[in-house]
Amino acid sequence: MALKDKLIDSEADYTPAERKVIRVLLANYPVAGLATASRLAQQAEVSDPTVIRLATKLGFSGFIEMQQALLAELEAHMNSALTMLESRKPTVSAEGLYQSYAEATIAALKNSQSEILPADFNEAADLLIKARKRIFCIGGRFTGFLAAILHRHLVQLRPGAIWVNGSLADLAEYVADIGKQDLVVAFDLRRYQQDVVQFARQAHERGARIILLTDKWKSPIASFATVTLTGPVDTISPFDTMVPTMVQLEALVTAFTGKLDKEVRPRLEEIEHYRRLNNVVLDTPANAPSKPRKKQRAKT
Template identity: 30%
Template sequence: MAEPTLTISDRIQQELDRLTRAERQLAHSILENYPASGLGPLTALAKDANVSTPTVARMVQKLGFKGYPEFQNELREELKAKAKNPIAKHDTWTEGAPSGHVLNRFTDAVIDNIRHTLGQIEPETFDRACALIADTAHPLYIVGGRITHTMAEYLFLHAQIIRPRVTHIQSTSNAWPHYLLDVGEGDVFVIFDVRRYENNTLKLAEMAHARGAKIILFTDQWRSPVHSLADICFSSRIVAPSAWDSAAATLLLVESVISAMQDINWADTKDRAERLEEMFDQTRLFRKFT
């Protein structure tokens, strides 16, 4: 049996690149409603994922289990462990609301997302990504999509203060090919792409990759197609009790990157921030209370 310290979700993530097309389809189906999706009969899981029952059996074995019953037993053990975990208990985060209130349900989901996301990140990989993003020897391009452009812009506004030569590209704009004219070997692209993965973003990544750019991808647990081109990929858990996905885990990573960039370039960042504050004073952009 596979290592007990890894959840079934973790094992699926580790195996994704080695799965067949049908097995990846099954993996995405399991993760979308994890862990409840694996607690029913094998035939029901196959039907929900629109794959054959042999596909389910093969993937279960690839995950390190002798068969589907052992796979289900491990899922049940995960549920028991989760029930014992103080983070996952039905304590109220907002004292004035019952445990079933949306504030507490959403908070539970976000904390679980953050725990799973950070559990899959190697500190050395994170440090390497921050070093690339902070490296002023190469221009930095930041790319977001229809929804993720908000996180891209958040990173961009901070990166502008921390270092020079930063460009914000919106892949939804028809003008984005213009930005690629000056892209060269070793330039760095930070790309945000979560489901429903955008065609423009993939094409932009392909063209940047062909020009020798390095790509750092922020995506979800199912991973954007861009991940096959990325030098570094951060997969955040995004599922929440909402019709929309949660960006909290991704935003935590982005703010951590900003903090690391600031530390790496502190001398220059301090100087740039001071000059920016002088310009703010000249434009009277902010109110003064002294």
Template identity: 30%
Template sequence: MPPSRTLPPPYAGSTDTITHTKTVAELMRSRRHELTTAELRIMQAILRDYPAAGLQSVAAFAGDAGVSPPTVVRFTAKLGFPTHAQFQAQLRAEVSARSAGPAQLYATTDHTKPGTTVLHRCEQQIGCAVIDTLHTADDVDFARAVNLTADPSRPVLITGGRVSAALALYLATSLQMLRPGVRYLEPQQGARTAALLDLTHKYTVVTFDYRRYERDTVRFGTKAAGQGGKIVLFTDTYLSPLARDASAVVATSVDGPGPLACLTPAFAMIDALLVAASERDTGKGQRRLTQYDDLSHDTVN
């Protein structure tokens, strides 16, 4: 199994810690700066079809990545797997985890842990998930996401799935106050098809897609990328299939105390992106916010 890490207590005075086993995608991104040029090619090959690409034999995978078999073995060892078989066992476990839904997770959820309350469990598990997400975020992908969403010369389309549409609406509503040209797309085929009519290479398309991944969202993102749009993907650590077409991937934990996906870490990453966007040009941002306030006061009785 890959190495785990111990997180600091989320709040002063707490003595609890929590360990988290990283996915292969997390391990690769966290060690991006340690990888050689050949190892970066391996990383890119895995992410193009994650996690299935890594389940081939060493020789077959080395051929796809354009490297030698010993380079693949050294790469997996650098990630913390003593053997390639253990590396593949982790990927197979992730394949199973990607398809797990609320019903399956409900059966493994500890609803009656003695000596704890729901609020205490949420404090520890959700708090640590947020800290973990922000602490281990990929700086390279985050910077790309900020550049692609904050650039006022690029129109931005933002959409999500049945549940993650709430994240998309939050980002769109907030980003609209900082810059022009931001549009929220309902997770409906008609709205997305109409948006594709005008989509060009000048567009940034922000998509939210979490396990179990939604076919319509992935299809829309793939078509948008095919028309030249730059995809900023918010997803979980197991990675939506849309990751292969994304210019920037913002992966967040979805682990929490209950059977439903915990999206609090995703909200935290959206807030971080908005902070970064607001700091790109404080003068224009402040003038736009002032204008927004003035218009709001004019329309409220």
């Protein structure tokens, strides 16, 4: 098994400090592991012994042997015919641009699979599922659209989903309402935005938990986020892609609906009833049979 596969092994029992080291390794694999143990520990904000313990847990006699394995993987990768072929791709023609872009985006998606620890994704999903009060969704100039998409999903699945959108002055009104039982989902890809970072920081200071979806360079929010999910943004376009982050978003929604199917279904049925009643969409007639669920009276 390659070292990268060991790092993302969902069955492995890693400590929170060891997961910090793994995140740094995966974010810049394998280069991050070629520095000194002290440098790697500094980047992960853990102690030097934590790095050594992780190397031992991965089956190596120590950090030096782990580095040797990384160097061997790197050498094999650099010398493979497939890698050389990849590095010599012809210039994209106008006729083949779509195909080339699609392939580059698919490659980014595949890379995103190895950048996220299953434990981190599960933690983010659990935070969404178990959120006691409100869920605030926020993003920047472009990532704000991702925040809006997550909000549109959540508002169908549960009450209390809020899309945070507006100027810094407007954001202050949202921050003033945030408490310890609230959750913030922040989307922040490079170039990171001051208003998004400030909102998340102030929400954190008020006790809210933070889920951050960002890139491998990580938004400043990562320094205090409860859990951080990273994804690649590079393709052949001069603009960063948001497709891997969008897939992460949809995966979180899928996890939410999968765990709370019985709780979600009545709400969706009631929403659908009123959509049909108001002839909101064109694929169902206004007189289609549908009944809203009855509100259950509290037992006394």
